Structures are given as structure tokens and as C-alpha cells.
Amino acid sequence: MRLYKKRNDIQGFITHLQDKKQEIGFVPTMGALHAGHISLIRTARQQSDFTVCSIFVNPTQFNDPKDLQKYPRTIEKDLYLLEQHGCDAVFYPEVAEVYPPGSGPAPHYDLGRLESILEGAYRPGHFQGVADVVSRLFYTIHPDKVFFGQKDLQQCRVIERLIAGNPDFDKIRMNIVPTLREPDGLAMSSRNTRLSPEELRKAPEIYQTLLYLKEQLAPGDLAPLQETAKTRLTREGFRPDYVSIVDTQTLETCGSWNGHTPLTGLVAAYLGEVRLIDNLELV
Template identity: 50%
Template sequence: MIIFKYAEQLARYIQQQKTAGKQIGFVPTMGALHNGHIALINQSKQTTAVTVCSIFVNPTQFNNPTDYQLYPNTIERDIMKLEAAGCDALFLPSIAEMYPRGTTGLEHYDLGYLETLLEGKFRPGHFQGVCQVMFRLLNMVQPHQLFMGQKDYQQCMVVSRLLTLMKSGIQLVTCPTLREPDGLAMSSRNMRLSLHDRQLATTIYQCLVFIKQQLNQGVSWPVIKEQAEKMLTDVGFRIDYVELADAKTLEPVTVTIQSYPGARVALIAAFLHDVRLIDNMLM
């Protein structure tokens, strides 16, 4: 695996691969890699000839400075995992490389209602930061396919919107959420959980399963929502949201499953002490 710290060097490498007729797959990450990330690498390797991964903890998408400072850094272990997975290239830029003019006064993207609800509502400015870094990464890597995980459901929709705004031909491939044996969605933030909190964290997955079961039985959403929220607060979660939305638009949906024609997704975001966890499940 070749490690690049500068976009100019990476661009030369990418151009060489494209000249040779090779398809480029790209997996953007913020490091602290787990098997969910490696599954994205594997998916890229199955469908493209060259897989590029990036590790960059983007400061502009953290609306909580403490969260940014506490984000796990396991770079040596990450490099070993990527090498073992057969990743071809790793882009490891500095903040100065990504934002040579600094991180203030950056461009603004028209994301419409997507940044007014759910994650957008509770993390103002977050998705602008996501777009700012993804715009730069996508222009630097110039991949044919972009691989992201379904756990960040709304983020995938935002990136899809960004690709439309860019008039880009890059194909976004959304891969299923990988879970631990007890159902907990794999996440870099899990590293920050104490052993006790790690056990409690599975309540989010249990809530999603409960929601799906209750919807299938025709129970009304307000009743389900109240019960699901109680499941979380009873074990110490502080809830940002427990919502049911249209799977394609993320607009809120409250009717019973029998009377709603489209697919829906249940989404949860909640804090366990100072660690914020998110998860979702298609209904």
C-alpha cells in the first residue's frame, strides 16, 4: 500500500491508474478503523481495480470542539488493517493540505431541508462540513465509485446531493451497516464507551428491532415512539431523536405500515454519557 500525504502526488498516481484503464474505488474515513470500514474496502476491491482510502478527521464537521478533540486516533493500527485488507493507496492529508486558506469563510452548499431535520437539526453546520471535506476529497481522488456505510444514513443522502450539485458522474455505493454479534452498529465512537456503557449501548439496536416488530403489528407510531424512548432513557440515554421517516426523502412519516406505500427508515441518535451514538434500520 502506498501512503500519500499530498494531493499532487496522489493525483499523479490516480492518473497513472486511469491511463492504464483501471477503475478507482474510494473509501473516505476519519480513521479509528473497524470491520465496517474494512467491509467497504472489500466491497471496493470486488468492483474496482484500485482502492483508495483516506483518513482525515475533518474539523469543519464537528459542531462540538470537545468531540473533535476526543475523536480516537489509532493511525498505526489503521495502516496495518488497511494493508492486511489489500488497500492500494492511503491518502493521509494534513489540515493545511485540505484547507490551505484555513477553515473559516468556507463555501456553503444548498442542501435544502436535509440539513434542517434529524442530524442537521441537532448538529447545525455538520453537513456543511461534510460537504466541504467531501468536495475536496472527491476532486483530489477523482474516483469512479464512492463507498459509504448505511449507518450514516442521512450523510449518504447529503453526499448524494453533493454529487448532484457537483454534476459528478461518481457512483455512490451505500453498503449495509455492519454489526457486532449483539447488534451494536460498528462505530469508531464505540472505542470511547466504558465496558458497562458498551453493554448498555445495544439498547439502540433493541429499540430498532422493537420498532420494526410493532409497526408490522399495526401499532400507531406515537405509541411506539413513546415506548422506544422509554427503553432508552431507562438505561441512561439522553435522546436527540427517535424518528420514523420516508426512506427516500427522510420526511417524517407517522401512518401505520399497512397504509403507507413507500419504504420507511427508523433513525435514532442518543448520548450515553458524553458519547453520541446513531443507528437506523429500514422498516
């Protein structure tokens, strides 16, 4: 497995791969890797000739400096996991390599309503940071295919819009890989490492609440169902930011359901100091 820390170095190797007509699969991560990330690597390996993973804790997408400081960093373990599972190359840059001094302010990305609803409403500027770092990584790696996890569904929609809105990215094919879960249903996440044993016992209630939405879904007004689900989480000790039933494609809240539109349930809630998100296709 090759390890690159400098943009120019990995770009030189990417050019070599392109000359050989190798199809490049790319998995951007912030490290603290778990089996969910490895499922992305596995899928990329199956669908590409050469798999690249980036590990970069992006400071511009954190609203809370304390959250950035507490984000788990396990680079030695990460590199071991990637090598064990057949990743071909890793890009592990310093902040100054991604955001060179004097490079000026980041451009504004047209993300439409996506940056102001759900996560966007609670984390202002977050998706501008995501779009900026992913754009910079795309220009560095020049991937043919990219792989993101469905757990971060709103982020996936942001990346889809980023790709569609930039002619430089028109060859990139987006792949959304299903959420990987623990046996108790908890969505795998790097943030789970910050949960106490008692919180880990409670955390699967988010998935149970999403299953409740799926089981109780019926045509008509959806507000009472969402409120009941939110109350259920609060009763279990969570502090929900939102429990929303949305149009699966646009992620706009669906106030009343016609019985046909594809819907997804999304949850964001604090358990102790840790903010967890999850989602589930309802129909």
C-alpha cells in the first residue's frame, strides 16, 4: 500500500495510473476507521482498478472547535486496517497541504436548500466546508468513481449536487453504499468511540425509532408520528435536534404523505455530549 502526504506526489502517481487507463475508485474519510469505512473500501475495490482512500480531519466543516478537538484520530490503526483490506493508496495530508497559506477564501458552492435544512439548519456552514474539501480532493485524486456511506445521506446529496454542478467532475460516478450496523442496529460511526458503556447500550434506540416510523407510516398527516418518535427518544434520555420524515431525493420535509412518494426517516440527537445521526428508507 502506498502512502502519500504531498499533493504533488500523489498527483504524479495518479497521472501514471491514468496513462495506463486504470479506473480510480476514491473513498474520502476523516479517519477513525471502522467496518463501515472498510465496506466502502471493499466496494471500491470490487468496482475499480485502483482504490485510493484519503484521511483528513477537515477543520472547515466543524462548527464547534471542541468537536474538532475531540474528533478521534487513530492513524496507525487506520493504516493497518486499510492495508489489511487491500487499499492501494492513502492520501494523508497536513492541513496546509489541502489549504495552502495565501490561497484566499473558499469559493461559495451553490448547494440550494440542502445547506439550510436538517443538518444544515443545526450546523451552519458545515456543508460549504464539506463541498470545499471534497472539491479539493477531487482535483487532487481525479477519481472515476467515489464511494460514500448512506448513513450521511444529506452529505451524499450535497456531493451529488457538487458533481452535477461542476463540468470538471462530469466523469465522476457517485456510489452510495448502504449503512453498516452493529448487531443491535446502531449505525457504525467514528463518534461511537466517544460513548460510555451505558450510552452504547442506549444508542440503538435511534435505529428502533426509525423502525417505528417505518412500521407506523400511513398516508395522511405525518406530524403526529414525527412528534411521537421525538418524544420516544427524549424519554430514553436523548436530546433530539430533529426527527424528520422527508422526500428521499430532495430531503424536504413531507408534511402529508400521498402513499406513493419514496420517504426516508432521519434522526439527529445528542446522547450525553455526543451527537449521533442515522436514517432509514421508510418506503
